[in-house]
Amino acid sequence: MTEDAVRRPVVPEAQPRPVGAEDFDARALRAETATRFTAAVAAIDAGDMDFPLPGSGATAERFAALRAVAEDDLCLARLVEGHVDALAILGELGGPAPEPGRRWGVWAAEPPGEGLSAVRGADGRWSVSGLKQYCSGAHSCTHALVTARAEDGRRLFAVPLEAGTYEPVEGSWQALGMAGSDTPDVRFHAADAEPVGDVEGYVNRPGFQHGGIGVAACWLGGASAVARALRAAAHRGGGPHTDAHLGAVDIDLRAAGLLLEAAAAGIDADPLDTKGEARLRSLRVRGFVEAVCDRTLGHVGRATGAGPLCHDRRHARAVADLTVYIRQHHAERNLAELGALVSGREEE
Template sequence: MTEDPVRRPVVPEATPRPGGTDDFDAHSLRAETAARFTAAAAAIDAGDLAFPLPGGGATAERFAALRAVAEDDLCLARLVEGHVDALAVLAELGGPAPAPGRRWGVWAAEPPGEGLTAVRGRDGRWSLSGLKQYCSGAHSCTHALVTARAEDGRRLFAVALTRGTYEPVEGTWRALGMAGSDTPDVRFDAAAAEPVGDVEGYVNRPGFQHGGIGVAACWLGGAHAVARSLRAAGRRGSGPHTDAHLGAVDIDLHTAGLVLEDAAAGIDADPMDRKGEARLRSLRARAFVEAVCDRTLGHVGRATGAGPLCHDRRHARDVADLTVYIRQHHAERDLADIGALVSGRDER
């Protein structure tokens, strides 16, 4: 399989890479990933690890860097992607300047349930209380951008994660896949919060769509990681059926890379989305990459059988991580949105 010529950032090795022990230990895996995240955030602060802001003319480099981190470690990429996405959001919406030494997350999932409520006191200060689900980096982030429901609608807030006002809820992430990403529920109790942007400003800004494609770049990196076992089987000359699966995966991964490059060029050509194309661009890119990831998981599994899943811990983790991560895609709901957009029925 030919490799796409992407620039691969070197992520500092604060500790041995997750996956090096014989037994699965979610707490150790979380700690190891957190240490690598801390090292990566420090490298970003120092300028040694670059993720250009989207729309500035180097968006393809940003996507390639995210893909490369994900190919190395998908759980680490989830934390790094959240951090650099937060930096982009703060720059776009005029939020507080991100000081060195901070590790940011973006906690914006809003599944059914209790949710998070924002209240503005008589002194004009905001506070957050309630439950937020899917908070990646809950134990390792120092700050987070968090969506919450206020009296006037949904808002985005910057929150310092101070012990006593926020608490990860242990045991709320039970999956083996993405265990290192440290994504439990988090409970807030009158946490001081600073509003970032206007009501619904987080989702209505052009960068919301740009950031969604950055997540797809991480998915693609995860697919490349899963494909390593298939490449190895191909080099051993495992037969024509393996070659056929390898050829199918090569076509998909190569084409997905081109889709992300094309999306990056579109973002750089119209960063403020004056043409109104950002949402369809994001939906198309994410849907295609998710489908490529799903097909890659299928081809690799059918070609290599149970062996790598049972005997290669790194491969088993890569498969489990990618299987969970791509479920962040909204599947048929997003496909239906694409259909409504291209038919002209959706004017959003």
């Protein structure tokens, strides 16, 4: 029988239907996260939420605070982490002093494609134009630090997000996981831009590596959130297999927590990276935490089955959010870089 003779079912096209209380509503999630983000920044400005600067002697407290926000809500953590990272970058590179009420994002992803270009006018003022991808908080941030290509190389700029000069591209963020993080593409149209630091200063500063570990702290908080369903199942007496999965998850989460604490101590001992260990530290921590998150997702899913994923909205969101968020890790590319560093080839 030929393939053409096989009768194939006709799949009807999906018909639009009203969004009800139990439906997935990305716009509502985005609005909810934006409201919480605005409140969090106000609390940071007022001193009610504290995220000590990396290398300040209290980096462990910074990582613990990021973990706590992420365990509550990974989408909120993504925006808060971007805001406090921006404050650290502005301080490290001598950017404009942060003002109360401003909500910052750090939009520095550079996948293949159009990207941003920066030009300096005859009056000496800079502007940026083009497309920037993965802009978390695109509708709720008031300012962003963005990377753009200038004539002399890649630079970082502080950009006010004003109507007419920046425009989130609707429909460009289709992820179910991290839907509330509001991470679409953004198109800039000759937006005013203030340079922050020198050419390549954003990636060459020690804080770039410190900030990457802050992201890993958020991942770990998300893994703890996913593990709640497993703890609850074990508490109800799920049996020896459930206990075994929980034991494996507990070991991983505690080991990752200790690694974060050790990394924080290393950053505080050498905040300017005079020993040249920051990149190695960041690769190790991010690689291990990503693996812990991946194993946690597997253990929890195998132990609890489909039930929590289908009937516990908070758990389902945590699983979906963490699955997307840890893909910021560059997988084998980062592991290969780590291996080359450990082998000593990078030093030759």
